[in-house]
Amino acid sequence: MLIPEELLLAYGADTEILDPHQTIFNEGDTPKYYYQIVEGRIKLNHYNDDGKELILAILDKGLSVCELLLFIDKTYPVNAITFEKCTILQLPKSSFVKLVDENPNISKDINKFLSERLYYKYIMLENNSSLRPDIRIKGMLSYHKSFSEHQDRFTYELPLTRQQVASLTALRVETVVRTVKKLEKENFLKIINRKIHI
DNA sequence: CCATTAACGCGAG
DNA sequence: CTCGCGTTAATGG
Numbered sequence: 001m002l003i004p005e006e007l008l009l010a011y012g013a014d015t016e017i018l019d020p021h022q023t024i025f026n027e028g029d030t031p032k033y034y035y036q037i038v039e040g041r042i043k044l045n046h047y048n049d050d051g052k053e054l055i056l057a058i059l060d061k062g063l064s065v066c067e068l069l070l071f072i073d074k075t076y077p078v079n080a081i082t083f084e085k086c087t088i089l090q091l092p093k094s095s096f097v098k099l100v101d102e103n104p105n106i107s108k109d110i111n112k113f114l115s116e117r118l119y120y121k122y123i124m125l126e127n128n129s130s131l132r133p134d135i136r137i138k139g140m141l142s143y144h145k146s147f148s149e150h151q152d153r154f155t156y157e158l159p160l161t162r163q164q165v166a167s168l169t170a171l172r173v174e175t176v177v178r179t180v181k182k183l184e185k186e187n188f189l190k191i192i193n194r195k196i197h198i
Numbered sequence: 199c200c201a202t203t204a205a206c207g208c209g210a211g
Numbered sequence: 212c213t214c215g216c217g218t219t220a221a222t223g224g
Contacts, residue, residue, distance in 0.1 A: 131210090133216075161200060172217050177202060194201060194224085201224075207217090 040086030
């Protein structure tokens, strides 16, 4: 995990249990806490003018949630919403700043994590700027697989619904369905029990 | 709730 | 003009 739990607790972090689909913060809110996921997944999203959802990140256990806002003086550009029931650690901003100041090694880890998120943004922006849905979906799939332990062919099961894939790639769910079936024909992926295996 | 299909409009190439 | 994506609606899992 990004910051050891004991360290967060030592600086006064609280443990929170969240329901599925619960909002942690909304776009426009002022950041007041550092959040780290102990269990469950959280998405960062944004609703565009026609109400279509764009998912900007899916964060797994061990990761922090939009910590970059604690380093700059801006409001949240995204909403943070749980996928399932989650346990998180919450540390007030001032305590977080103190923790980072007093633990330079943690600061390095945060740099690394921040860099990884930024790298992800580059990759997704490159993928999603393609007009071709197969390119967008392939890029998204390859990237998510790269973070799993399953590197052999067809051993990684994507833990996302078609709608979530659509929200990550800014496509419509029907286009995702059509394109995924095409990619199956091309032997890029397999569909087992309706789930995408790559 | 999630996935799939079909018919059709419409814009980009 | 053609092709493919988004839309809508219906159906199945």
